[in-house]
Amino acid sequence: MTSYRCPVRLLWTLSLLATTLAACVPAKELPPPAETATSSPIPTETTTSSPVPTATPTATPTPTPRTPPSLPVPYQNDSLTPFGSPHPYIPDVCQYLQDKWSSENSAPGTVVMAIMFHSITREAIASPDQISEYNFRQLMNALHDKGFQTITTTQLLDFMETNAKIPERSILIIVDDRRTSAYYDAWFREYWEKWGWPVVNAWISTDLSTADLWQQQVDLENEGWVDHQAHGFQHFAIGPDSSDEYIMQELQKPIEAFQEYFHKTPIAFIWPGGRITPHAVGMARSLGYQLGFTDNPRGPVMFNWVPLADIPDLQRPNWDAEGPANDPLLVLPRYWDTDAIVHVNEVIQAGLEAAAYAEQNKATELEYYEIVCASKYGPIP
Numbered sequence: 001m002t003s004y005r006c007p008v009r010l011l012w013t014l015s016l017l018a019t020t021l022a023a024c025v026p027a028k029e030l031p032p033p034a035e036t037a038t039s040s041p042i043p044t045e046t047t048t049s050s051p052v053p054t055a056t057p058t059a060t061p062t063p064t065p066r067t068p069p070s071l072p073v074p075y076q077n078d079s080l081t082p083f084g085s086p087h088p089y090i091p092d093v094c095q096y097l098q099d100k101w102s103s104e105n106s107a108p109g110t111v112v113m114a115i116m117f118h119s120i121t122r123e124a125i126a127s128p129d130q131i132s133e134y135n136f137r138q139l140m141n142a143l144h145d146k147g148f149q150t151i152t153t154t155q156l157l158d159f160m161e162t163n164a165k166i167p168e169r170s171i172l173i174i175v176d177d178r179r180t181s182a183y184y185d186a187w188f189r190e191y192w193e194k195w196g197w198p199v200v201n202a203w204i205s206t207d208l209s210t211a212d213l214w215q216q217q218v219d220l221e222n223e224g225w226v227d228h229q230a231h232g233f234q235h236f237a238i239g240p241d242s243s244d245e246y247i248m249q250e251l252q253k254p255i256e257a258f259q260e261y262f263h264k265t266p267i268a269f270i271w272p273g274g275r276i277t278p279h280a281v282g283m284a285r286s287l288g289y290q291l292g293f294t295d296n297p298r299g300p301v302m303f304n305w306v307p308l309a310d311i312p313d314l315q316r317p318n319w320d321a322e323g324p325a326n327d328p329l330l331v332l333p334r335y336w337d338t339d340a341i342v343h344v345n346e347v348i349q350a351g352l353e354a355a356a357y358a359e360q361n362k363a364t365e366l367e368y369y370e371i372v373c374a375s376k377y378g379p380i381p
Helices: 005-024 093-101 133-145 153-162 181-187 189-195 211-223 244-261 278-286 340-360 362-377
Strands: 085-087 111-117 119-121 130-132 169-176 199-203 226-230 268-270 291-293 306-308
Touching: 093 362, 111 340, 119 133, 130 133, 133 340, 153 169, 153 226, 153 291, 169 340, 181 189, 181 211, 199 211, 211 226, 211 244, 226 244, 244 278, 340 362
Parallel strands: 111 169, 119 130, 169 199, 199 226, 226 268, 268 291
Antiparallel strands: 085 306
């Protein structure tokens, strides 16, 4: 009988030996495990924000103040101001510049030529203050042909004070002394009817006038084309030796008479004989007069520009020096009717030159106004 015990034992023995040998062999290194794709969680933003640091304020640079330019001197015209010079009279420079350059007012170079008439005659000339009918009409026609228009005393005052609009070439016709209504009808009414030219009556308020003469003046005043202004009471020239009582009479009596007859107060005083003193001018201003006229034909007037003399003129002893009165509006110049026509072109030329001079300096004056005046006075209209 064949036995199988040996082979079975042999197989078991071999299997045990293989297991033992495998345990004695060193183990191989395994590769590191692969990283997972799982990323770190993103922190969620909370509603509570971290405090923001306060910014340090930065100093604002202070703008450098603009330096205003120097203003030009007034327009000069020595040929029209013998032994004198233009005198400005508006102390507020800013107000002057605003009025000067406002488009609502008169243009620079607007001139006013005041002309006084004493006696117009058809007869032969008998005194230096008379003008013939021919020369009178020649003068009136020449003024009209060259573009002049007449204005009233109130218009002149508004122009001189605020540069209110008037014709660029203006005249103020002043008829001195006591004239009847027939005189105005004969010589001036036709120019009122043709051209609308009013007249100023420099009226002497003496007690010697009759009731009829007074009524004639009232009627002329009420018609609206003859504007009465004061020309004294006794009508004697005022000088250094005149007493305060006499000066006050010459100034005050017309005010009382005008209020009684014309129901108005005169704004202008036409100095008798054209003579003045600084003291008398001060008294006139204190009584409310706003304009005054001498007989000195120094030239036309413009806004803030009156030609006056500061010292006596030895060649013209009857021309009192107006400058010392320190009130240009109360010592305005007037041309005589007898020689006004020879000065018409000079007046026109003065206006043209003044306009050109103003335009030349316009940028400088407007810059000065912008720097110095605009913040207080506002823009120029």
